[in-house]
Amino acid sequence: MLIIQDRAIVDDSFTHLDDDTPIPSAGDVTVTLSRLQSERERLAQHTGRVGVRLKSDQLPTDVAAELPLLDLIMVEFPKFTDGRGYTTGRLLRDRYGYQGELRAFGHVLRDQLFYMARCGYTSFVMAPGRSLESALEAFNDFSQSYQAAADERRPLFRRIAR
Amino acid sequence: MAALPAVVTANETETGTVVYRTPDGRLSPNLSEAWVVEDAERLEAALAELQTQQAIVCDPYAFPVKVEAGVPMPLSTRERIRSQGPTVALPRAS
Amino acid sequence: MYQYDEIDQRLVEERAAQFRGQVARRLAGEITEDEFKPLRLQNGVYMQLHAYMLRIAIPYGFLTSRRLRRLAHIARTYDKGYGHLSTRQNIQFNWIKLVDVPDILDELADVQMHSIQTSGNCIRNTTADAYAGVARDEIEDPRPWCELIRQWSTFHPEFAFLPRKFKIAVTGAPDEDRAAVRFHDIGLRILENAEGQRGFEVIVGGGLGRTPLVGEVIHEFLPQASLISYLEAILRVYNLFGRRDNKFKARIKILVDALGAAEFKRLVDEEWALIKDSAIDVTEEELERIRRYFIPAAYEELPSSDARLASFSLGKDRAFGQWVRNNTRHHKVPGYTIVTIAVKAPGQPPGDLTHEQMDALADLSERYTQGRLVVTHAQNLVLPDVKTEDLPALHAELLPLGLATANAGKLTDIICCPGLDYCTLANATSIPIAEAISARFDDVDYLNDIGDVSLKMSGCINACGHHHIGNIGVLGIDKRGEEFYQLMLGGAPGNDAAIGKILGPAFAKHEIVDAVDRVIQRYLTLRESPDEPFIDALRRVGLEPFKEAAYPDAKKDKRPAASARAASATTVAAPETQGT
Numbered sequence: 002m003l004i005i006q007d008r009a010i011v012d013d014s015f016t017h018l019d020d021d022t023p024i025p026s027a028g029d030v031t032v033t034l035s036r037l038q039s040e041r042e043r044l045a046q047h048t049g050r051v052g053v054r055l056k057s058d059q060l061p062t063d064v065a066a067e068l069p070l071l072d073l074i075m076v077e078f079p080k081f082t083d084g085r086g087y088t089t090g091r092l093l094r095d096r097y098g099y100q101g102e103l104r105a106f107g108h109v110l111r112d113q114l115f116y117m118a119r120c121g122y123t124s125f126v127m128a129p130g131r132s133l134e135s136a137l138e139a140f141n142d143f144s145q146s147y148q149a150a151a152d153e154r155r156p157l158f159r160r161i162a163r
Numbered sequence: 164m165a166a167l168p169a170v171v172t173a174n175e176t177e178t179g180t181v182v183y184r185t186p187d188g189r190l191s192p193n194l195s196e197a198w199v200v201e202d203a204e205r206l207e208a209a210l211a212e213l214q215t216q217q218a219i220v221c222d223p224y225a226f227p228v229k230v231e232a233g234v235p236m237p238l239s240t241r242e243r244i245r246s247q248g249p250t251v252a253l254p255r256a257s
Numbered sequence: 258m259y260q261y262d263e264i265d266q267r268l269v270e271e272r273a274a275q276f277r278g279q280v281a282r283r284l285a286g287e288i289t290e291d292e293f294k295p296l297r298l299q300n301g302v303y304m305q306l307h308a309y310m311l312r313i314a315i316p317y318g319f320l321t322s323r324r325l326r327r328l329a330h331i332a333r334t335y336d337k338g339y340g341h342l343s344t345r346q347n348i349q350f351n352w353i354k355l356v357d358v359p360d361i362l363d364e365l366a367d368v369q370m371h372s373i374q375t376s377g378n379c380i381r382n383t384t385a386d387a388y389a390g391v392a393r394d395e396i397e398d399p400r401p402w403c404e405l406i407r408q409w410s411t412f413h414p415e416f417a418f419l420p421r422k423f424k425i426a427v428t429g430a431p432d433e434d435r436a437a438v439r440f441h442d443i444g445l446r447i448l449e450n451a452e453g454q455r456g457f458e459v460i461v462g463g464g465l466g467r468t469p470l471v472g473e474v475i476h477e478f479l480p481q482a483s484l485i486s487y488l489e490a491i492l493r494v495y496n497l498f499g500r501r502d503n504k505f506k507a508r509i510k511i512l513v514d515a516l517g518a519a520e521f522k523r524l525v526d527e528e529w530a531l532i533k534d535s536a537i538d539v540t541e542e543e544l545e546r547i548r549r550y551f552i553p554a555a556y557e558e559l560p561s562s563d564a565r566l567a568s569f570s571l572g573k574d575r576a577f578g579q580w581v582r583n584n585t586r587h588h589k590v591p592g593y594t595i596v597t598i599a600v601k602a603p604g605q606p607p608g609d610l611t612h613e614q615m616d617a618l619a620d621l622s623e624r625y626t627q628g629r630l631v632v633t634h635a636q637n638l639v640l641p642d643v644k645t646e647d648l649p650a651l652h653a654e655l656l657p658l659g660l661a662t663a664n665a666g667k668l669t670d671i672i673c674c675p676g677l678d679y680c681t682l683a684n685a686t687s688i689p690i691a692e693a694i695s696a697r698f699d700d701v702d703y704l705n706d707i708g709d710v711s712l713k714m715s716g717c718i719n720a721c722g723h724h725h726i727g728n729i730g731v732l733g734i735d736k737r738g739e740e741f742y743q744l745m746l747g748g749a750p751g752n753d754a755a756i757g758k759i760l761g762p763a764f765a766k767h768e769i770v771d772a773v774d775r776v777i778q779r780y781l782t783l784r785e786s787p788d789e790p791f792i793d794a795l796r797r798v799g800l801e802p803f804k805e806a807a808y809p810d811a812k813k814d815k816r817p818a819a820s821a822r823a824a825s826a827t828t829v830a831a832p833e834t835q836g837t
Contacts, residue, residue, distance in 0.1 A: 174304055174308070176283065176284060176290070176355065177284060177354065177355055177356050178308070178309075178354040178355065178356065179304060179305075179307075179308035179309035179353070179354060179355060180308065181306075181307060181308075217286065217289055217290050218283070218284055218285065218286035221290045221304060222290060222304070238738065239738055240677060240685075240686075240735075240738065240739075240740060241306070241677060241683075244306065244677055244678060244686070245306050245307065248307065249307075249678035249679060249688075250678055250686055250688075250689055251606060251678055251686075251688045251689055251692065252604075253337055253338075253339065254338075254339040254605055254606065254609040254610070254611050255338075255611060
């Protein structure tokens with residue numbers, strides 16, 4: 002499947018496992034938070050990369066202890082109007098120092114990408130049927146931002162003499 | 164689903180203008196030209212058809228009317244005002 | 258007045274361009290109405306009963322003559338020639354075409370205006386005391402803080418899709434709250450402590466709507482320099498824990514109420530401890546940069562005009578005298594006066610201005626008040642800097658414009674939502690009732706005898722007309738397809754904040770004006786002296802005498818249930834219909 006990653010269209014290397022599918026011996030996989038917690042030891046030995054999928058009501062604190070294990074955190078936006086994932090992104094980056102790939106999935110639309118990127122998201126699974134090429138333009142909607150966020154820790158007035 | 168008879172309405176996406184579905188499938192700004200639907204199946208079909216035309220109209224719905232002298236009259240105050248404009252005079256230069 | 262630099266300017270232009278693209282994609286069928294709705298709302302575009310409505314931000318209510326002329330131009334060119342001042346110091350146009358909105362946003366950007374975040378589940382326009390910068394009782398001008406909040410909240414990436422809308426108000430006048438800070442999601446009061454330091458009292462969880470609540474103080478004296486980190490902590494707690502399962506329970510007031518103010522404060526403090534004293538808080542340089550724009554323009558050195566103002570109000574020209582008495586207020590600079598233009602002429606919808614009036618006011622503001630105007634939360638305009646000696650000339654020029662109505666603060670200075678004449682949420686009309694009340698009480702001497710009393714009216718429980726905090730509140734409801742009106746008494750928006758109590762069963766449309774009249778008559782007979790205002794008399798005697806007056810035919814000791822509900826009127830009875 003094609004996704005947007007670091008402002009380019011790429012193929013998703015991960016297999017997204019539901020809780021009943023056995024973990025394959027190799028390859029990049031994501032699992033739910035509960036499976037990450039219950040099969041932690043097994044996943045720590047996994048030869049491919051490991052990611053977790055968070056629901057919109059699962060907090061960054063729930064996953065904070067597992068960060069060293071993770072190459073990818075996926076946060077679900079069940080509806081694009083559910084904005085909890087923006088705070089989740091910022092906290093994972095700003096507070097817990099997560100450096101890996103942070104991916105938004107679910108009802109992800111072009112007009113949310115600018116804000117998501119500012120909150121630390123680096124990859125995006127667009128909602129079905131959406132043009133990825135057109136979505137890439139959204140990162141350039143604004144040339145400047147007033148406030149600090151995950152992508153820029155200083156507000157405008159600390160960056161530029163106004 | 165609105166009580167019958169009913170009229171199908173929406174606002175034009177481009178302009179916001181209130182429009183009503185006419186018997187020949189057009190959209191008219193005049194309630195007097197609206198198609199008065201008498202049976203539930205045809206009402207549902209007309210609504211479903213407009214639902215697929217979201218680029219032209221927003222959020223179509225139906226509202227109940229009574230027919231007086233061959234002209235549909237809304238039962239609710241809301242639809243009466245919506246079809247006739249505000250009940251108060253628009254502000255004008257003094 | 259704050260002036261955009263290149264960056265501010267570029268951002269509003271980029272926003273207009275972004276919306277132009279979104280409209281094009283909407284009309285091309287690439288985005289559905291459901292997906293488009295939040296985008297257009299965050300640009301102030303609603304679908305109302307007859308057409309699209311555009312709400313334009315007037316940050317903290319402050320306008321210049323140039324901006325007002327541009328609004329007149331928009332009314333003339335893109336609408337039906339008039340605009341409506343809202344209770345949150347914005348202006349709305351009622352007959353806008355979606356395809357025109359990108360052009361309108363360009364026209365606005367050209368005069369440093371925008372409609373960013375004037376609707377939607379995000380941080381809205383920050384409001385302020387309408388007398389900010391000129392009030393005698395102010396300890397600090399709140400507008401630089403409002404502008405700081407405007408910039409912080411504009412396109413804040415974390416808080417663009419909150420559980421529900423979010424409104425902030427700021428006042429710098431501790432003794433008289435003219436910004437209804439206790440009825441906002443966050444209210445900020447600038448205070449000074451014994452050591453002369455300034456801080457904010459932070460109030461959260463106030464609001465009206467279907468669950469009216471007075472806000473709770475969660476910080477008694479927040480150091481001013483920590484404002485942004487503290488706001489960010491509040492918003493973050495709300496974004497994570499505010500309810501998203503029911504839009505009627507999604508405002509922060511419900512979260513504060515459910516957790517209790519102490520627990521909410523604990524969560525905020527816990528979050529704040531991790532982000533305060535970080536780079537997000539304002540620097541002294543940035544605050545000074547913003548403050549420079551609000552340094553008052555040159556005032557002439559004039560002697561005090563307080564005596565002059567008093568003599569004007571008693572002068573031979575009675576119409577002028579009444580206008581001075583009701584519509585002016587002492588300025589902090591000697592020789593100057595604050596003037597209220599009551600946009601409440603009899604027979605006109607409260608808060609509506611024609612494009613001719615806007616142009617004329619722009620001209621007058623340049624000649625009399627250095628080109629500055631303020632939109633008030635009472636849907637009036639203020640000319641903040643009028644030389645007292647110019648008042649007769651100004652009044653003479655306002656008369657032919659229909660803008661010299663001498664009723665500011667009086668019964669007919671009605672706050673009123675657009676109601677069912679325009680609004681898709683409304684259950685009943687409100688403007689015709691306001692017009693009927695202003696026709697019934699169209700005598701300034703009588704209004705002055707009645708004295709200061711606020712009448713606020715909404716056409717549905719969403720309470721855009723603030724009916725809960727009117728001394729007299731009127732709420733339109735729908736009963737089996739008929740318009741009915743509930744009467745409530747005792748609300749107050751300011752330092753004596755209170756939520757009105759429902760008097761009894763709703764009145765039919767043809768009864769409500771008489772009922773208000775009977776309540777006023779009862780007040781006139783039971784007040785201790787002409788100096789006892791309506792609200793004081795009500796608080797002294799309670800609801801009962803007014804209930805008797807409002808329902809002359811009702812048998813005594815009936816309806817215990819109704820009075821019990823009225824006594825704890827935190828939730829207004831739901832109407833039978835509700836819009837989308």
